[in-house]
Amino acid sequence: MLKGSRTGLRARHDDDIPTLRTELYDDVVNSARAEVGPWRPITPGSKDPRFVVDDTAHVDLTFSVVELAGGALAGTATVWGIDNHNRSAHVGLMLLPAARGKGYGTDVVATLCHYGFVVRGLQRLQIETLADNTAMLRAAERNGFVREGVLRSSAWVLGAFVDEVVLGLLAQDWQPNAQA
Numbered sequence: 036m037l038k039g040s041r042t043g044l045r046a047r048h049d050d051d052i053p054t055l056r057t058e059l060y061d062d063v064v065n066s067a068r069a070e071v072g073p074w075r076p077i078t079p080g081s082k083d084p085r086f087v088v089d090d091t092a093h094v095d096l097t098f099s100v101v102e103l104a105g106g107a108l109a110g111t112a113t114v115w116g117i118d119n120h121n122r123s124a125h126v127g128l129m130l131l132p133a134a135r136g137k138g139y140g141t142d143v144v145a146t147l148c149h150y151g152f153v154v155r156g157l158q159r160l161q162i163e164t165l166a167d168n169t170a171m172l173r174a175a176e177r178n179g180f181v182r183e184g185v186l187r188s189s190a191w192v193l194g195a196f197v198d199e200v201v202l203g204l205l206a207q208d209w210q211p212n213a214q215a
Contacts, residue, residue, distance in 0.1 A: 037098070037154075039146035040212075042139050044098035044112055047088045051099045051108055058131045059111070067193050068165060069129050093117065100128065100143055109134035112143050114151060122158040124151055128171075140174035145212070148178055152206045159205055165190060166198035180204045 036045040060066050060077060067074045088097045094117045100110040110130035117124040126147040130139055144162075151157040162180060164171040176182075180202035188196035 037146050037150055038103060039142040041103055042109060042142045042146065043101050043103050044143070044146050044150070045101060047097055047099045054108055054131070055111055059129050064193065065129075068168075100130065100134075100139070102134070102139075109139055110143075112147060114147060117155070122156065123161065124155070124157055125161045125163065126151065127162065135170065140170055141177045144174045144178045148204065148209055149211065152209055157206065159203060162202045163199050164202070165192065166200050172200060172202075175202045178204065179209055
């Protein structure tokens with residue numbers, strides 16, 4: 036397990052799936068704001084890659100986020116689009132409703148940075164998020180990510196186009212434990 040100060044990132048367990056499905060993906064609004072495609076129902080027990088992790092994949096990694104105090108499931112985190120040649124990747128996370136507003140997002144982003152820069156030796160990490168996702172913007176910026184641009188009207192979310200913000204962090208600019 037990768038440990039932050041308050042959260043840990045561990046492998047997905049089968050018993051995580053029902054909670055993630057119910058609290059994150061079956062919530063149409065939440066799922067539509069977090070996914071790159073339209074919401075669709077998922078048959079229980081299906082091999083949907085959002086739940087069932089392919090341990091042989093080398094470009095996308097999925098973690099379950101757990102609270103270190105007690106081990107309760109708090110959400111999911113990903114490192115995706117890993118490009119070993121250019122030494123870059125994208126990171127993202129989704130927290131369960133009960134885990135939001137506790138500073139876990141900032142801690143998860145810090146742990147993802149440690150994984151990307153220290154464990155994997157990457158040069159660049161990138162986050163794309165909806166422009167109104169203040170929690171993710173705050174978590175990214177507290178970890179040193181810099182806003183690099185706005186993709187105007189780039190996301191179709193529940194009947195409207197929404198701007199996305201692109202944030203980047205380079206290994207030489209990363210300061211472990213610099214979260215405010």
